[in-house]
Amino acid sequence: MKTNDMNQPVVHAIFIILVALCLFPFVLLIMSSITEESAIVSNGYSFWPSEFSLEAYSYLWMQKAAMFNSYGITVLITVVGTFVGLLISALLAYPLSRRDLPLRGMLSFLVFFTLLFNGGLVPTYLIYTEVFQMKNTLMSLIIPGLLTNGFFILLIRTFFANSIPVQIIESAYIDGASEFKIFYRIVLPLSLPILATIGLMLTINYWNDWFNGLIYITEPRLFSIQNLLNRMLVNIQFLQQNNLGNQQMAVNPPMNSVRMAMAVIGILPLILIYPFFQNYFVKGLTIGAVKG
């Protein structure tokens, strides 16, 4: 064991640098959001601002109608999308993990082929808008590209196949349990690690998505928090022109810090729920990991 411990200081030093690299930009973001606007203009962005101010947050608070609306949209699509996505993924993955199921090969191929080939952006957009009439609907924020994908199914299927003993399922079957009962009384409780892992991935994808909003949404009342943020980051004038819908605002907003404050507000909920998922994390992928 002695030789093992000799390289520990080196490895530790590398990781201290690595973690610092990961966190510094995040710290800078928070610091900029509480910097007095004039300090940013004269001294630039800084890890320790010369003047602190909560002006940016109070500005956002004044826009609370639009803010809460966007927050509501984001929370709604995240909760619904994660729940439905997880449900249909698990339901699909379980039969595919049963080696005795006829047509299993063909069904698996149908699912995994979508990893290799897809309709592409424009045909997908046209079918979704022309045939399914999804433009400016909540459905367009939930369904395109996010609900589930072949890779998730592959991970869950492998977990089911490797970590749930066939004997348990068989004995439950002999005892007269129905397939659905076996699924939700035995399979799901034994699979919390992979469900938490995929659940977290779905949550992150939904929370951070702005692509669907970009192409399917033109009405501001359906903007998710990321779409609102994108408008602000891309178009500095957006704030002044629109005042997020509050026309009475006469003062110029503290734009630089407001953008950063908005970004902080956009990230915070994810960072806060993360520890609850974290326990299951590596465990979930251990058994679900792709092995061919």
Added chain:
Amino acid sequence: MPKSIAAQAAVSSASRPSAWAGRLARNRWLYLMVLPGLLYFLVFKYWPMYGIFIAFKDFQPFLGFWDSPFVGLKHFERLFGDPNFVVLFRNTLILAAYNILFFFPLPIIVALMLNELRQELTKRVVQTLVYIPHFMSWVVVVGIAYMFLTTEGGIMNELLARFGGEKINFLVSNEWFRTIVTAEVMWKETGWGTIIFLAALSGVDPQLYEAARMDGANRLRQLWHITLPAIRSTIIILLILRLGHFLDTGFEQIFLMLNAMNREVGEVFDTYVYSVGISQGQYSFSTAVGLFKSIVGLILVVVANNLAKKFGEEGIY
């Protein structure tokens, strides 16, 4: 082996159709479970594939998919004859090559180093922290990059100025575009990318290391003979899948980084399809561009997978 079993099954099921039907009926609840997910894939993934054929038509929304005039390979001829095509192809390839060269190995290296950490607690804390950048959307990452790179108070430019250098307008510069894009990906995804390798590593039996030490193998030899073989198939599978998406450059990020000044090096297939297709409404032409990209991806996957199999690896199918 599996083939012969499948063949036998086929033979026996063909000779006894009632048994086959019986097996289907017995599993009806399992098929019911498959149904919602299968419908999702058929309706929302396969149906759009049917829309691809407008690449061979002049699609006009008021005529619909079926009645728009058929034009054969017109859009492909236009694409291959367009001087932009070479630029697009070059930009996409270079960005993809940067990604595979500089980003792809990083999560593997970090995972291997995490594997060297002996205290569980340290390992957990480090893991928790390096995942955090992945939680930021591209909108936020690009906003953070702005704070570092802008000439109006950006950290990098302030540092340059302090040490007597010239300010560089990174965000509108052709020379820096690829470096910045790759660096952003490295920052956002390296930590998260370790997960799948750590998962593969945690499956390694600790007794293997024990035995290797008994036989006098030093750490390097342990790494070479135990650790790397354990994650080799994971690396290969991810590489094959990555090749399938070789021409996908991450639309969200590139789109946000793109501006009038760096378009010459920054415009890639994904952003081009978006601006020509969705913004300008040239549906058929942009579908042809997208189809070309998808087919290249599919060919790359098939070639890579066959190569992997030739070298005795499992491959993805």
